[in-house]
Amino acid sequence: MSFKPRILIAEDESGIADTLQYVLRSDGFTPVWCATAEAAIAEFAKEAPALAILDVGLPDLNGFELFKRLRALNQSQGGAEVPMLFLTARSDEIDRVVGLELGADDYVAKPFSPRELVARVRTILRRSARAAPGAPVATGHGGPPQNAPAAPPAPAQPPATPFALDTERMQIRYYGRLLELSRYEYGLLRLLVQRPGRVFTRDELLQLVWDDASDSFDRTVDAHVKTLRAKLKAIAPEVEPIRTLRGTGYALNEELPPPA
The missing domain is CATH 3.40.50.2300 (Response regulator)
Structure with a gap:
């Protein structure tokens, strides 16, 4: 059966x-x-x-x-x-x-x-x-999953960044304060923080964070970026850490004020 x-x-x-x-x-x-x-x-x-x-x-x-x-x-x-x-x-x-x-x-x-x-x-x-590696793939008639594209290797994090990334605990601090993030918000912000200045298209973010771009939607990325910005602004209202490149995608601002 x-x-x-x-x-x-x-x-x-x-x-x-x-x-x-x-x-x-x-x-x-x-x-x-x-x-x-x-x-x-x-x-x-x-x-x-x-x-x-x-x-x-x-x-x-x-x-x-x-x-x-x-x-x-x-x-x-x-x-x-x-x-x-x-x-x-x-x-x-x-x-x-x-x-x-x-x-x-x-x-x-x-x-x-x-x-x-x-x-x-x-x-x-x-x-x-x-x-969940090793778990049965519960996809109805959707067929076996395709291999997700590998994320690019992360370079060393610059010392003056206001972000502190803890990949083992899947946590990110911003100007010393722990951010309460959903798993997709964490995945998006981690990717941007690891490559400051690097422009990620919506398709790349869907592939690298959501794993499957074929059935996902650009507005899902936009909605998550919107909630991320609100959480970051609550900590530092005057700072704009995520840049939007209209018609292209998103990037982390490379010129953020360093932590005090």
Whole structure:
């Protein structure tokens, strides 16, 4: 019997849930639908899924709060981190940014293409498989993952930089203060800090941080850079550490004020 990854769906609109279940089942997944956050928590506790799709506007609990509870439950279970994707009906970008800031793997705004959503699910599962060597690749009919491009070797970090990079702990300090970063924010900032002045295109950042550029999207990079800038500005409001090269990509400013 072939392995069919279990996908938890927390969605109160039955029409959307039916569509999601149909396309996921057709693509080799086993969808599990919960109409409330309470039911989703109970289902998650019973058996952790390969991935969770969470609607932001659930009737009994905000989707962001549900994300936090499922993440805490996941950690208490001691298993591999379950990737999560948000569904949002709201047009305001803040919902999407908040979801990414919490550590969600992606978001999809309603109305959406069911096939696009399944493609994102496959992409997220491939990333998760790479992050956990030796784990089964839970990608439905998406096929085996391609080898991710190797990141360029990092040169020595200049002594006067305001950034202190601790790769063993996966932490970054900025002007002496520890940054609270999601895993993708950490990956982006680490890459920029290791190559100050080097311009990374969006495609390069998708390849080097998200591992798979074929099914990823430029706006995902832009949203993460936006949240990174907000966190850096909260520490040093007058400094602009990340430069945008319009139509190209991003680079770390080489002329940052040194730490005191």
